[in-house]
Amino acid sequence: MASVTLQNLTKTYAGGQLKAVNGVSLDIEDGEFLVLVGPSGCGKSTALRMIAGLEEISDGAVWIGDDFVNDVHPKDRDIAMVFQSYALYPHMSVYDNIAFPLQIAKLPKAEIDRRVQEAARVLELEAYLKRRPGHLSGGQRQRVAMGRAIVRQPAVFLMDEPLSNLDAKLRVQMRAEIASLQHRLGVTTIYVTHDQVEAMTMGHRVAILKDGVLQQVDTPANIYNRP
Ligand code: ADP
Ligand code: ADP
DSSP: OOEEEEEEEEEEEEEGGEEEEEEEEEEEEHHHHEEEEEEEESHHHHHHHHHHSSOOOOOEEEETTTETTTTTTTGGSSSSESSSSOOOOOSSHHHHHHHHHHHTTTTTTTHHHHHHHHHHHHHTTTGTTTSSGGSSSSHHHHHHHHHHTTTTSEEEEEESTTTTTTTTHHHHHHHHHHHHHHHHHHEEEEEEEEEHHHHHHOOOOEEEETTTTTEEEOHHHHHHHHO
């Protein structure tokens, strides 16, 4: 596990005309669940993608633990990311979908099996390991996507609106599941959403972003009492 430190993180587009992320500085503690919230277009995804290394940093720095990672390739960062589109492989079983990143990393078969079984247990997917994603509910598919992230045992979890494709009832259920999972794993998590209810109910702290600028970072209780 590791802390994440953002130092003056900045992304400019359109030849400098647009600052999608504008001087964001933030310390996310080891094991913390931080929710990054703000309206569509405020720069949440861009910030998250810079932390993942999927977007070039225009200015500033990202640290994971004690490591300065600006120039570190995405796959060499100790990070796993979950997107709103689950991007599961339709022709592969749930087991193989979860195992995939470990097979790519050429882990020993026994270790892969141990980690997949453990993830399936934590996510209550044991009964579905042989199924194809097309034969699962939306919530189960979301859990498979999380399983694929968990098995890598990353220091940091990044989630970009992971629940936005689910219906309202399932979204409420999955909010609680993700919060509980994060609590049990204790993995440092940055969760991006435009949904204020998610922001106020899921995380230890909430960071509010507007037009690329960080407005406020505090616990939900403090934000609620001093909006
Ligand atoms: P959010 O995730 O909060 O919806 P984004 O990070 O996707 O916001 O976008 C932030 C701003 O950056 C928006 O104004 C968006 O139009 C702009 N933007 C995002 N990606 C690009 C790009 N590749 N080229 C130019 N502008 C972009
Ligand atoms: P490139 O432009 O170098 O091909 P990609 O976006 O295709 O970059 O990703 C490069 C590497 O980053 C991939 O090999 C993959 O292992 C890793 N990667 C891609 N997406 C993620 C993600 N969401 N979380 C963690 N690592 C990722």
